[in-house]
Amino acid sequence: MLAIQLEAEQFEPLSALAEWHQLLAARLGIRPAAESHFVGRVRPSGANDAPLTALELEHYPGMTEACIASLAAAAAGQHGATAVLVIHRIGLVLPGDAIVLVAVAADRRGPAQRCCQELLEALKHEAPFWKREWSQGVGSWITGNTPL
Amino acid sequence: MINLPLQAMAVSTDPASQVQVRLFAGLREAMGWSEQLVELAPAAGGNNTAGPTPEQLWRQLNLQPTNPPAGVRVAINQQFATWDSSLAAGDELAFLPPISGG
Numbered sequence: 709m710l711a712i713q714l715e716a717e718q719f720e721p722l723s724a725l726a727e728w729h730q731l732l733a734a735r736l737g738i739r740p741a742a743e744s745h746f747v748g749r750v751r752p753s754g755a756n757d758a759p760l761t762a763l764e765l766e767h768y769p770g771m772t773e774a775c776i777a778s779l780a781a782a783a784a785g786q787h788g789a790t791a792v793l794v795i796h797r798i799g800l801v802l803p804g805d806a807i808v809l810v811a812v813a814a815d816r817r818g819p820a821q822r823c824c825q826e827l828l829e830a831l832k833h834e835a836p837f838w839k840r841e842w843s844q845g846v847g848s849w850i851t852g853n854t855p856l
Numbered sequence: 857m858i859n860l861p862l863q864a865m866a867v868s869t870d871p872a873s874q875v876q877v878r879l880f881a882g883l884r885e886a887m888g889w890s891e892q893l894v895e896l897a898p899a900a901g902g903n904n905t906a907g908p909t910p911e912q913l914w915r916q917l918n919l920q921p922t923n924p925p926a927g928v929r930v931a932i933n934q935q936f937a938t939w940d941s942s943l944a945a946g947d948e949l950a951f952l953p954p955i956s957g958g
Contacts, residue, residue, distance in 0.1 A: 765957075766880060832957050838881035838955065839957075851927065
């Protein structure tokens, strides 16, 4: 069971998880025994340590959603996860705001944790998103990912 | 949308003979455009002749640098593809700068 959302506005990860739990209960009748969650937020400073005004996230409409769904399905299949939720911000994101939420439900903690980590890394490297840091009125495109 | 005439391309404006080329993020801003319709040259040897590759269109469109950087990827019809894939009329080709999601 996959749930994929691109959000143009600020979202609250705990509220999103609560809604997902309701969806899981409605669809599955019972919530799976194990869950793993990851929340990524915007740092207060950019790559050059200057204070960050905002982080801009560009995507490729259509391809990005399809890529996330494909990556989520592959990771869930490989690890035997029951359900996956991915919420990813697009547009301007302020420091401290959530960029990404990955949640995985499974029957055991191992598959849930491994699937969550693997899917997050796949999103970072395989889903077409591009980040631009805005600081003091200047935007700089980021050409890589932070270390694991 | 800009329709840029290129030397090696046909004069037809039939959408069925075009490839839509898209740029994103820093690549788009460096080149100053986001989308172009590119006319495919008519196949000299008939319909069985392979279409141009993304690498050929990169050079044809004068994208910089001349040799595509290692971190840039291509997608055809919103699926990752290789630089030597053969393009067909009606395809959507995207040049994707290094990805940084999550």
